[in-house]
Amino acid sequence: MATYYLASWASNLKYSDLPQDVIAAAVRSFYNWAGCAIGGSNHPATTIAYNSLKPFFGPPTASLLGHKGKLSIDAQHAALLNGIASHVHDYDDTHLDTIIHPTGPVASALLAAAEWKGGYSGKEFLVALTAGIEAECKVGLAVWPEHYDVGWHITSTTGSIGAAVAVSKLLSLSTVQTAHAIGIAATQVVGLREMFGSHTKSFHVGRAAQNGLMAAVLAQGGYTSSEQALEAKRGWSNVVGVTKEGLSQSLEKWIGVGATGSGLGLPAVGQPGRWEILRNSFKPFPCGIVIHPIIDGCVQLHHDLASQALDVKDVRSVHISVHPLVLELTGKRKPKDGLEGKFSVYHGAAIGLLYGKGTPAQYEDDVVQDARVIAIRDKVDAKADTSIAADEAKIILTMADGTVLEKHVQHALWAGKSTYPSRKHMESSIRKQLRLNADTWRAHHTC
Structure with a gap:
């Protein structure tokens, strides 16, 4: 029931359920993502993708970050290109327990959807962002480390699921619709570690964002998938999780609300659980x-x-x-x-x-x-x-x-709980990084 648990948790999550430190972490994560996307907006990987795909762009409904004036394209391609830009410098945030870069796929899809549809509040956006980050990190924990060790790029293989959950939340999908969105995203597995060191590594993040956005929109329109996409014998975790032993227990441990004795499942009012966004960290150096x-x-x-x-x-x-x-x-x-x-x-x-x-x-x-x-x-x-x-x-x-x-x-x-910086130190560093990335863009931008 992991898929349904996750869908139910996300569809019922409210802003009032978020502790203040979780809200602050979500703001910092989005701020960090924006700086990285601006900094990578003129990287060759982003530029090549933009120029190559330009003939396929639809009506302009969502922004591409880091461009003079306002440059808008269709939401699907905005999610892809902002995702590429946000990851290409390898400067984006890292969930230390899984080395997932969580905000790239989720925020790239979410901003595109929010601009395309319009009319959302900041609180609605933050709840959706948090839901998506929690979803991808929890499913990542369920298959870590074997999934990564065998060669999957865990940021993108989980990122499409996180993006689907986030956009589903923003669009107010029902629990069943969200479960279908998770399934549609889960079947679009993307990302091989062999691609590290090439343009395609950042494509993984952009494609995960695009896949997640598509999954939620299809589910909203009535498209169906398996409602046991994560846990079924031939579902996501058993196919990409490498080992066949203990995966159902691992999913229950990390996703099951109030899983007996673990205290690690999805956090909910009156239930044990752990917020993964609080274990997110920000890089001092733009590399592995x-x-x-x-x-x-x-x-x-x-x-x-x-x-x-x-x-x-x-x-x-x-x-x-x-x-x-x-x-x-x-x-x-x-x-x-x-x-x-x-x-x-x-x-x-x-x-x-x-x-x-x-x-x-x-x-x-x-x-x-x-x-x-x-x-x-x-x-x-x-x-x-x-x-x-x-x-x-x-x-x-x-x-x-x-x-x-x-x-x-x-x-x-910043590696490990004992060395997390203070909020003041972290926010100062992120502001510095945002300025640095913006300065890099201004120095090299040609559009």
Whole structure:
């Protein structure tokens, strides 16, 4: 009954059910998404998609973010293109328990639907956004980590479900209609990890948004699907969940309202549950989150070198120890462009040491191909260490004169409950990121 549970919960959710910290988290998540979408609006991946699909655009009903004046296209393509733009820099929010980037698929579909239909309040929008984020993170938890390990891009495979739930909520669909929307979205599975480092990774997010929007609209019109789409023998979780053992119990644990003894199911008035949006985090660096400890440590070493009047050009070797997952996900030793650089722990170490920062500018193609960066990157040696956590890193830097500097990053910035920043700190950082992304757009925009 997971599909029906989820549909019933979403269709009955009210703004008054949302705690204040959940409302604040939803606002921050949307703010972060907007900054990322503006920053990625002129990326080649977004531009190519726009120009290629332009002949198919329908009547202008929804906005494309990041363009001078007001640029509108049909809602379906707006969801797709804003979704691509929001994810292409890999700067978007991350649900740490599943590494889902939750707001991209949901907000891209939701904004397009809200503009297309019109007349919604901010409260209605936030309830729908929260419902969608909770839905995709809960179904993601039910199949994590095997689903991701086998090669699915979990952001998009769950994102279409989250987008469908969000738009269904905004359109005031009934529980049965919402269940059908979940099924229509679930059957449109999209996203292979093989695509990481190419334009297609961001396409996953845009397509998930587009699929979710389509699913809700079809369900509103009377289109049907299985009402057990998530839990059936040949349904979503059993097909993409890899293992056949324990999936029904996992769905009950994460989706079932008031699941006995778990306290982890969908939160509802008078029921146990956990809000996943409160476990959402925001990136300090625009790349795969597992690289963050290395960049953080190398940024610190950059400042250590400067304080000791040492030149990064005189570095002889850089030995880094990381969790095995880091090399599996980001082991590209010789990235050819900015998108591949986001999946290169070697490039992350190099920019941290050379520039003392990691912003979208350090992932431009010309930086990845810069001889100075390559010279440092070639000196980096990375090894997997099973005793090191995924958000941890150890770095040993040796200079030409034999000087040795070491850095141990025990936790990546903002990784884990104990290191979540204060609301004031987080909002200040997001405002800074929004300005940075907007400045990047203004510097390069040609429309």
